[in-house]
Amino acid sequence: MTLQMTGFPITLQKELDWGDMDALQHINNVVYFRYFENVRLKYFESIGVLEEMEKTQVGPILGATECKYLLPLTYPDTIILGATVSQIKEKRLTMKYVIHSQKLEKIAAEGSAEIVFVDFASGRSTLISDNILAAIRNVQADI
Numbered sequence: 001m002t003l004q005m006t007g008f009p010i011t012l013q014k015e016l017d018w019g020d021m022d023a024l025q026h027i028n029n030v031v032y033f034r035y036f037e038n039v040r041l042k043y044f045e046s047i048g049v050l051e052e053m054e055k056t057q058v059g060p061i062l063g064a065t066e067c068k069y070l071l072p073l074t075y076p077d078t079i080i081l082g083a084t085v086s087q088i089k090e091k092r093l094t095m096k097y098v099i100h101s102q103k104l105e106k107i108a109a110e111g112s113a114e115i116v117f118v119d120f121a122s123g124r125s126t127l128i129s130d131n132i133l134a135a136i137r138n139v140q141a142d143i
Helices: 029-046 049-056 130-140
Strands: 010-015 058-069 078-088 092-101 106-119
Touching (some): 029 106, 029 130, 049 130
């Protein structure tokens, strides 16, 4: 892991796809959100969100997301995606992301998302479970 990934306990490596480039010959801006989604899902898998969601019908939804584009990504390249939880509230948490380009040897993008926990049966926001909070603390303890 590079020094620039310090503080991101969950990482994911990905080869860029040529087909994700747009007419301007760089990775289309929309694709960055898919990258964030991929590393967010890996984070959720590491803390047991999907298993808990099956049992309780309570899980995360995306409330807001943003991306700061720092450098254009182009094929071919390998990126390392990082995710961390930067803030926890009763019913929501904030995740931060980073995309590191191995070719450029720099951070190409930074992002964040507000994740709201919802009881899918009622359609209302709900408290983050103690199990998930403990799992987040465990994952974050590594940074």
